[in-house]
Structure formats: C-alpha cells, structure tokens
Amino acid sequence: MFLSGITNMITPMYLLMFIIGSIVGILFGILPGLDAVTALALLLPFVYMFEPEAALSLILALSAIACTAGSITCILVGAPGTSSNTATIVDGFPMAKQGLAGKAIGAAVTSSIVGGVVGAIVLSLTIPIFRPLVLMFGSAEFLAMAILGISLVAVLSGESPLKGIVAAGLGIMLSQMGTDPVLGLHRWTFGIPYLQQKISIVLVALGLFALVEVLDLAVHETKISKRQSTEGKAEGVKETFKNWKLLLLSAIIGSFVGFMPGLGAVVACWIAYALALIVCEPKDQFGKGDIRGIIAPEAANNACLGGSLIPTISFGIPGGTLMALLLSAFWTIGLRPGPEMLKNNLNLIHLIIWTVALSNIVGGLVLLKWADKIAKIAMIRVEILVPIITITICLGALITNLNMWDLWIVLGFCTLGWIMKWLDWPRPPLLLGFILGPLTERFYFISTMVFGGKWITRPIVITILSIAVILSIIGYKTTRKIRGVVE
C-alpha cells in the first residue's frame, strides 16, 4: 500500500506538474519578497483544471522547493528569499562575504534535503498513529480541534494575541456572509445578489497575501546587489554530514514545530538556530560565518512542511497560511483531508509523502548543480516582475466567473491586508478563520443539536481545549522570547 504512492507518480501528467511546481517553487523562493504562500495563492484558481494526483505534485513540489531556493538568496544577496530562511542570513551572508558562498550553499541545500526527507518520514510514521484516533472523533471533538487550530494560530501569529483573535473572528464572520447552510437564509448580503454566494477562498488568498506582497515589492523597490561565485559546494556537503547530530536534531525539531498550529517554518528556523547556539562548541564564530548556523535552520524549515501536513491531513485543520492554502487547494481538486481521506484515500496520502520527499531531493540536487545560474533570477528587475505577477493575480481572480465583482473583492482584501500589515495585525488568522468558518459552524451546529451545551463536557473535548489553553500560553511566551532575540 505504501509503495502504491510510487506507481501514482509514474504518469506523464504527474511528472510534468512536478517539474512545473519545482520551477515555480524555485522562482518564487529565489525572489526576495515572494514565497510559497504567494505562489500557491497565485496557482489556486488554476489547480482545479488538473487531476488530483497531478495537482498534488504541483502544489507540494513548489511548497517544498521554495524554502530551499530561498536559502540561496539569503547567502548570495543577504536578503531572505522566503520568510522561513531569515535565520540563514546570520551566518550565510558573512560566509559569502568571505568568499565561501559555494560552501554555504552546499551546506544549506544538503541540510534542506535531509530536513525535508526527515519531515516526510515523520509524516509517514505518524499517520498510522493518528488514523484510529481520528476515526474515533465525533463532531464535538472536531469542533474542539478547529478551536485549537484557530486559537493557536491567532495567539501565536503576531505580537498581540488579541489582534490575532479579532482577525480570526473577522475571518469567520466573512465566511458566514451569504446563504445559511441550514435554513437557506441570506446572512449579511445587504440585498446584493453577488454576496448571496459565498466569497471564494481564492479571492481572499489572492488579495490578502499575493497582491499585498507584490505591492510591498513595488513600494520598497527591492534592489539586488552583485552576485558572488558559488565554487566549493562539495565542501559544504561534506561539512553538513560531519555535523549529522545537529542536522538530525534540527530536522526533528522542525517537524515538531511544524505540527504545532500557529508556529510555522519562521519559528522553526530560529528555534533550530538557538539550539545550535546552545549545543555547539565553539560558539565564537556564530554570526560571523559558522556553517552550523546554516545547517540547523535549513534542516528545520524544510522538515516543517512534513510536520505541518500531519494536522492538515489527519484532522483537516491547517496550522498556518501555507497549510490553509494547501487545504483550499485540496478542496478545489475534490479531496477532503480529515477522516474521509484517512479512510478512503490512503493511496493519496502515500503519494503526498513520496512527493514531499522526492521534491526535496530532486529540487535540492537541481539547486546544487545550477545554483550559479539560478541565482541570476534574483537579479530580475522589480519593475518587470510587478506587472507580470499583478496581471497573473488579476487573471486568477477573473478566470472562474469572469465577473468584475471578483476583482473588486480581491482589491478590497488587498487594501485590508495592506492596512493589517502596516499596523502589525496578523493576516494568517483571518485566512484560517475564513477557511475553517463553515466547517466549524457545521460541527458547532451538530454538536449543539445532539449534545446541547454538554458537548463541552465530553472528555476528549475537555482535553483538547485544555491543550489549546496551555499551548497558547506557553507558545506565546516562547515566541515573545524568540522575537526578542531576533530583534
């Protein structure tokens, strides 16, 4: 059964989408200011055109490789290719300035490959453990899981937990606009026919994330500095395997952090860096070009994808922006992560595991071989990129219904997203609330109809909600410390 995932991969469409996903992932990972979230938001309107297996390979390949490609920009340019590579700049860029860019890239890519594979292994080992648990869950337990996911993301995404909760609440409220699923009543439509159908998640993702990041590029007019030589990658590979204990530990930490909703690869890379600082000797070169300062964060941020897929696939509860968009993509192609997928689509889950592992390996090898040429992409003028990506975003907004209202909705969310970004309001809780709102309402309605108010006294529900409270408090204190260290 586990090997059936491989047979699904040997189809021309799967391989073609794998290649396209890898190219898109490298493109968006290399370019500072853009990342897998932006790429996925951009591709979301188009994934429904493909078969599930092909669409899965596209979205997973780009998610896995974008993170690895981002490390090259960190090292050569001193700017993070993606937000999950920020820790790599601390030692990567100094190494490049010392003429050791090749060694740094060799270490970063090798760590990413190992981290990604460990993440896939962790995912494959935990699915059999979670499967019987998930099949035991009823609507009340799933409601508690949804509350756990939303509350952790709300509390841990930004600096202010209250702003996170407000953002999540707004997201859920926006998802309630339209026709009520039980009685068919029009809720908050203000007599506008367009609002009687629910706002599409694609439009929210395009406006709130993709377009905001493009505008950010346009406003900051990111300038890219001269590139450096990338000779010496083999040495970096050797050094990575010499530090195999740190490598494995960082990968395991990355998987664990990925599993926790609300934390994500950004936190994973810094926790791994902090760990390297604690356990490694000598420490005097950290911050000045220590290769271990690259190995730890890069292993962790790639392992994070495997870890974060665990709650997404098992419970249908995404733990962050990337997973929320992945979940939307799954729904678009007709897949229902959660108990349904664990019961009926185990072959697809194995395909996901193999795709994550392979995309890290293949993408990493491609980057190792052609880092020098690929790094030139980072030199593309922002003035060329911005109109191209903006046109693609508008195409994505219009392609489904050819309705101008869709474009105005995207612009509305873009304005909201920009204001939120400017005022340091976290955007992921809004997206998560929007995605999980209808699901949560269904679970809430069924739970209250079946159990009344007593749904909250069920033992598993109490356990999950207690975990939500404890993890929120611990996670908030921990991320505050980490943010303090980063600043």
Next chain:
Amino acid sequence: MRYKLKVEITLHLIIIIVCSMGLLTMKTWPYEARLFPGAVTGVTLISALLSLFVYYKKQKDNDDETIKTQIQQSRSDKNMRVLISFAWLFVYALSIWLIGYINASVLYAFLYMKVKGKLNWIVSTMVTIGIFVILKGLFSY
C-alpha cells in the same frame, strides 16, 4: 507615529461598529441561523474592545516614557510610493472593466515598465509583446 495611532484606533472602531451592527442585524434571524455567527461576533467584539483598551494603555505608557532624543523619520516618500502603487493597481482594474482584460494588461505592463520603472524601449516592448502572446494564446486555447 501619531498618524499610525489614529489609523490603528480607527480600525479598532470600525471593527467594533461592524460587530455591533452585525449583532443588531442578527436579531431578526431564526435561532439556527444566528447560533454560530452570534457566538463568533460576540467574541470578536469583546476582543476588539479589549485590544483597543490594551493598545490605548500601551500608547499612554509610551508617551510618558518618550525619549527626547528619539529620531523622527520622514515617511512622506514611502507614503507617496504606497499611494502611487495603489493608484496603478486601481487604474489597472478600472481599465480591465472599461477596455477588457487583455488590452488593459498589455497597456498596464508597458506603461508600468516605461513610466514607473523607467526601463528602456526595447525591454519594455519585448516583455509587453511576450505578455500579449501568452495571454492571447491562453484565451484562444
């Protein structure tokens, strides 16, 4: 700093008003329809009020401890760039509505690269032609 403070408070107030209006409109809905939205809107309203209170208190404490040597940075350049970027975006959207997606996209791409990006004629024209060919090909297919 003051401008950002005003916008922050305004955003809080807008959210509070939206939640309050939301709760008021729910009064006419049947129980099943308002069960979940009511709970969520209530929690959001309370959180928004608390957030405003906490933010206001934090600002008040910061004002009391203001360091006199704090450097004031000029944000007018950045604000102008933000406004210009949004203007480009909204005019592009409007032109899609007026002249169609392909025509608007080609015009937008060329003008953006030439006027805002100050790129040379060759690069602007080549990229614009590329965009036109791809879009035309996509819509013909």
